Amino acid sequence: MHLRGIHHVSAITAHASANYDFYTKILGLRLVKKSVNQDDLGVYHLFYGDQTGAPGTKITFFEMPDAEVNKHGSGSISSTSFRVANEQALQYWKERFLDKNIEHGEISRWAGKLVLPFQDFEGQRLRIVSDDPDNASPNGSPWEHSPVPESNAIHRLGPIEISVRNEKPTLKLLTTVFGMHVVHEETVEEKKTLYRLAMSSEQTTDEVHVIRDPALHFQRPGRGGVHHVAFRVKNREELQSWVDYVNELGIPNSGFVDRYYFQSLYVRDPNGILFELATDEPGFLIDEAEHQLGESLSLPPFLENKRTQIEAKLLPLNTTWHKE
Template sequence: MTIKPLKGIHHVSALTANAKENYQFYTKVLGLRLVKKTVNQDDTSVYHLFYADERGNPGTDLTFFEIPRAGRTYPGTNSISATSLRVKNDVALHYWKNRFEKLEVDHDEIQEKMGRATLSFRDHEGQRLILVSDETNIGVEGGKPWDKSTVPSENGIVGLGPVVLTVSRPERTINVLTNLMGFREKQGYTRNNDQKEVRVFETGEGGSGAEVHIIEDAENNRERPGRGSVHHVAFRVEDEEELKKWVELLKNNHLPNSGFVERYYFRSLYFREPNGILFELATDGPGFEGDEDFEHLGENLALPPYFEHQREEIEAKLKPLDTKEF
């Protein structure tokens, strides 16, 4: 059985306690487009919001589950400890630093990592984010910012960059990444703030949109997730045929997994790597325009066909969220 390499990062899904405030920050402050307002398919009483480039191209989606009673996050090990967002060049990072200062967004100074300029910041719930410049990047292409964004297109976010995993036993995660998932190690770096070594792995065409960065932390407790934490990271599979091969591969390697899962906007497979972090493999399509046209993505509550008969019941449980005014 021949399986094609994973193509890069597909999406990252995180937690928020307030969908309205989350929508305000990620559209008005970060300038992302809400390409889909739907529900968590495993718990239809809460929103699932998808922010991305102009049409939600694979590799550009940062998504949020709304958990209204979510407590604070207690950072720790065995977690997705940072999510990166790509911008076109170094000049864009200076635009963002000025924007964050003006809008009072918590941020650090611009720093260099692996020859790339980066800018770490936190959203209003403490979500740990990093802007990374594509100026020297070679590899998976980014997306295209929405032309109606609050941020000029030349400075806009073009997709997801590296995800950072902090784990207590890195050799276990690395074994899955390299021997099962086909990632390859490249030159790592030393983190500026605490001098921790960061090991870097990439897949597919490589580059910022296809990297996982791993930091060892065997001393702290496991992270207690809440608002501002990351739920899972998904990696790109070309199509349904390829995904079914991955289902078979995980089965043959006796790795517990969800099996094939229909998500309507893409097809998925879920499993936990040995340190307990949830990984998803997701197909590049069908995409977000099957139930809404391009010009009106994210404006109304979208439900996959298999939930449509429950629309009235589902809508009754959700707080109204106006997403027609960008």
Template structure:
């Protein structure tokens, strides 16, 4: 039986690529591993941040939409991103760093059974740093020695992702019956699921909340991508998604990985993405994120595309 291996990446909306680039590189200390464009609308940037190589499970990606409005928070949305740090001590390092950079943050607390530090980026995107407690993370996650953050306390990768929906049971059925997630805890209106039992790097925390649907804008989360090992597994998932009655995009070649998109019953957008070939498909590790990279089908339009983009650096 195929198994979802954990999170692959998560994608958000930003109003300003330059400000976004500063926050995630200079404040959070992530590596910018790819500067590209939205392949469906190459007039907008698509920025990718992560570990040394943008490994699956570490990727935060942003679509720049300069005319986007504010987010009106509500239900049926992905509402928070968890990021693992090495230890509880790391949370206090980040709390001090957030104070220095005037980043909106709360006190150290507990979230999904872990010590946690909730904070927001400059556009109101909700994130939370989580103590990994020294637990196993994917062995290919690699720290970046060029980070502005202490290597001892660097962000490792993605942890618990929060979703808020009107119907918890419908999402639960999709996660457990379609994808094989394990439900590890539940109360009247919350549940915690893991793609790999006992491991936080594929964890989804679902809250049930009635009310208006979220209206996305700057600082909102567009979709969560989860991991398929290879093309064959992605084809199998495509058939399974179709058999459950969900309409999908079909398999899309994004050059750095292949993907399948669909919305579950509450309207949450999922992407299933392959691990390979990754961001080194057209760059050396040393060159990652230093120039505008375009997939081959857009390369012939480079001059036109570059003319419409404001320089980031």
């Protein structure tokens, strides 16, 4: 069994409408599914990605209106990145952020890549990462109505960064259970160490970066923070094999969870980081036509009988795309 790459990242927002505006109108991602948090039916779960929401292109958000501001610290997924084609695209994004008054840093080199750090309106820590033309990742298909030109568009997720005080439990889970391997280790600041991990599958160049920082306090999760990261498995059968495997190892887990658009397994490491394995199949076209993705509230069949009650709890959110 080999993980096929990063499937999605799920984060927290307190404002679904402003979140929709930022990730579609500023970043040029497509809202591919407007649904609800299946563990808390009174709030939205918004999925953004490429034209069809392909695995490896998605960032998702749970709307938690009463969430406090995220406090960065140990036991957190501390940065999410997005891949673009080259350095010229990075320069485009720097100019775009200047024009749109988006908080951002300078283009610099980090973990072997040229990156442009920035934040969304709630302080979500993000990066634009330039691909290496000689070792580029497979591209997603940019949204056909994106305000960002295709040559500069985000085409998939980049490395996911994890921050911990003690890296050993996290590295042990990622390597001995999930089959990743450390490809590089370096000191990035005094007493801070960066571990770059690659997936075992040759089908992906996706990486996970673990930062050891013994000075960190523990994270207080909230809006502007990340809830979990998911890794790709092929289908239900492969996921069930992972469920059996982690059970054999005696690792606490969620068991097989049917999310309808994909199936999942959740494991939390000793540092408190929540990892998910999610299937590539069946995807977001299972209940909506491609040209209508994300425009109306989608519910899995097992929640349809509660649609009236669910819609009554949700604030209106107009996601019907129109050219401005």
